[in-house]
Amino acid sequence: MFALTEKNRSIAQLLLNTGTCPRCVFRFCCVGLQASYRHPYKDLLRELHEFLEYNKEKEDKFCCEIADPPRKRIRLENMGEGAEDLSQNGALQQAPVADDVNVAMENSTQKVCNVCLGILQEFCEMDFVKKVCQKVNSAEYQFTSFVFSVSLPPQLSVRESLFEVSVVFAHPETDEDCHFLATVCSDCFKPAKNKQSIFTRMAIIKALDKIKEEDFHEHFPCPPSSPKNICAALEIQCTNGAIFVAGRYNKYSRNLPQTPWIIDGERKMESSVEELISEHLMTAFKADSFNFSSSGREDVDVRTLGSGRPFAIELVNPHRIHFTAMEMKELQQKINNSSDKIKVRDLQLVTREAIGHMKEGEEEKTKTYSALIWTDKAIQKEDIALLDDMKELKIDQKTPLRVLHRRPLAVRSRVIHTMKSEYIDDHHFRLHLKTQAGTYIKEFVHGDFGRTKPNIGLLLKRTADILELDVESVDVDWPPTLND
């Protein structure tokens, strides 16, 4: 059964005459049935012509709407008046008078639809669909469900966390069609950043809402003119939603930064925790790029022991997303085998929530440390015992000099929850401490020119310095421990 009914006839005729393609005609006639659109273009065109040419007295093929034949004929003859109703600017289109179906068809097939610029013509045909599928297959992505998005100039595609196939269309010939809106509704168009067009979809929609109908018709013909050229499919793009991998890392080197150390394009230190972990993940997941975050970080010369520090890596546009628990274990083993400077554990796929956990861990959770301390004046066991008795020691730390160039000058109050000393000799002892998140340990030991108070030197009435520092634990119970 043909999709259009009698009441659609006049509109359909008018649209077809002005160069609108069958599928757009359907859209204007509110045809909701998807099946109607799926027929091949040529068939739709032919059927539409047949529908318009033959009156209702021909049975079977066409609409079943009950209407009086005489009334219908009158309507055909009054095609001109009908058109007048529809277009207020007086651009009347005369209905073709008893045209031969085939001639009309020929005329139409050559025209590019004046509404969809060809997107619902050629680009809805099997050939183009096959082309898109070919592209998707050759890109070799793993995915479960996907979004198909179409980008119309200057429309933007809507992003979702799924596999997205986006087709970007451009039609330079009609690009300036919407420019008149800028003169009429100038306040809807904000100045362009980076030389991008001010004619964004949002701006145009806003302007169309605002503009008065008369003003619109003054500037833009209704029905719209037929373009000469078809729309061009600029690109077919595939992107996958980001994947998150979390775990905990240990750092055994005193010569390894957490993130790459590059100044003025020159690498100052070889490798980094971030790179040692992510390079294997990037390969396995076939991602374009990554973002590394962790629950705090340690200096280059500080080791991370115990169960390690939680981290999360966002893999951007991964081609591969399905990994079994076994495969994740193998990946973890691969990372651990590749370097003795770091080790990872509890490697697992997680959700975007991971980032929130990192932040929380960095700002709120306690950490424990082990520091090797030197004193200028000799010490006895009794001299350092007093540290063990101090609980919840409040300290004030001005921004350490070593980071003052990139942080604001401020005083931070922090708490040293507990301390445990281990006498080594008359100039050395080891101190285990449990502190609040965000405490600068080195400065607590040597005092940073008196800018951290109290400090170990003041507490022991000596001059103290820190020789070695290790992170013993980061007290966060996320990500979940896996049974290795």
Add this chain to the structure above:
Amino acid sequence: MAAPPGVTERYFTRWYKPDVKGNLCEDHCILQHSNRICVITLAEAHPLLQNGKTIKSINYQISANCSRLQNKVSGKSKRGAQFLTELAPLCRISCSDGKEYTIYSCIRGRLMEVNENILDNPAILQEKKAACCSGKDGTSVTTELSVTQQRNLCLSLQKVKGPFKGPP
């Protein structure tokens, strides 16, 4: 056991400015961090660090309109810092023997903070802090008047690189 390289040695470069403002032996020592923040300190030869000197008071009010204590910086870029030239006075120190000394900036830069601890306890200035140095001759000693500055050092500082034991 020899003192290990202390904080100062590890992260700071020492620059000396002897006989500041023509005053014999009033040597200043600039500790420049690798991130270019500088700490202005007194060098060993400075009269204030000699035996028997007692500091009575320290005054950051260097003129009717200017007190270093009023220096307030905000944000990462340290907006609001007082600008310093080489001969800008940082503070005036009075001793029990009646002598007065002025400490100078020695370098061009922006003042980030002054050491307020020494206001209550001037003796800190004279404390010998072994960990803060192991000089080329192996002895310890430098104390600090912690006035910290920032940013690019001027050429005059580079001209005076290297330790000076006495008048040039």
